[in-house]
Amino acid sequence: MFLSRLTVDVTSRNFRLDYADVHQMHRTVMSAFPDLDVQRTARQHCGALWRLDEHERGFVLLVQSRLEPKWAALPADYLAAPPDVRSLDPFLRLIAPGRKIGFRLVGNPTRAIHPPDSVSGNRGRGKPVPQRLPAKQVEWLARKGEQHGFVLPVGRDGQADVAPAPRPSLHGRTDGNKITIEPVRFDGHLVPTDVEALRAAVLGGIGRAKAYGCGLISLGPAREAG
Template identity: 50%
Template structure:
């Protein structure tokens, strides 16, 4: 079972404004509504937590996907402007069938690994963010190949997806070495996809696309594609 929650945070809430400025704080706040994990594994993965913040004309919308039903009553009393809405995702998964065309949105952290042949650690390389539109389109195309979907072409031959650069997501994480800054380069993908492998794509929707999943990246929203 998977759940999708729709939250409308209140900008009057001091706790929410703190979370808005620091993705590590946001991650901790969202994790606080789930049971503590004692298995020793990743708490985010155990709870299946993915989230995305959308900014709309009427305010902020926080989408939270999870494998367990969250207890939003554990949030600070003034955190939400209206009560949270939570529903099961059965209808989302039933729509994922081979050949089905769907509208999608995903905020992601497109990256690639760069290897220096003169670096003794070249077998590992270093991961760098992708900033130009061409490389970001290539990234979503590769993710499709790996996760059971393709981006179709428009009438003029372009990929049927818009890529919108987003401001960097900033946060701070404490460790034994001190306070480390988190910077996530994000982009929003809005477009159409065609399911090629239903099982692989279902897993992608469950687990998210790409990196920085704890920091508001990876969640895939789907909607039926309306015929022209």
């Protein structure tokens, strides 16, 4: 697995166009894999996940992939520094049962809304709508942990050791359909309960909107309490 760190040139016209249309950003990310057709199945085939993180001078685009990317395909004005591409293996080696690990995830917490006339037991998945309350966002992440082999440890305040923060809404269009996503960034700690399940979640992403900047979970050493 590869992890690319791309320092974006915020003056780039091409980046600004991508920033305004999350589907176009997805296409730009997938341009690093020129031998694949730019479709969602291609994203899954190469294991591509991406996330746009702010830093002191603008943005860093993180891209994780199973195939080695070819960033020479980017427009000449897109990056402010050469791409930094490295192996994901050192981060995967952090995963051990019971070990406290720092993490960051931009997720798409949602809940299902069913029509009032739907029949119990035959309701389907329902329409996903954003979870906007921080407590509900943490509950969403805790449920994902149950599915993906981790728990959220308790912090000094007696609450789950994670801080949810809303990110700017993502907008775009694909095939004439409007895209609107309300992402949430989670920073905190987790403790693995199932090494293989958590490893699969790191490789495959967590939650919805994986093609559109959500789902990539970054792992790192546990941070000292301040």
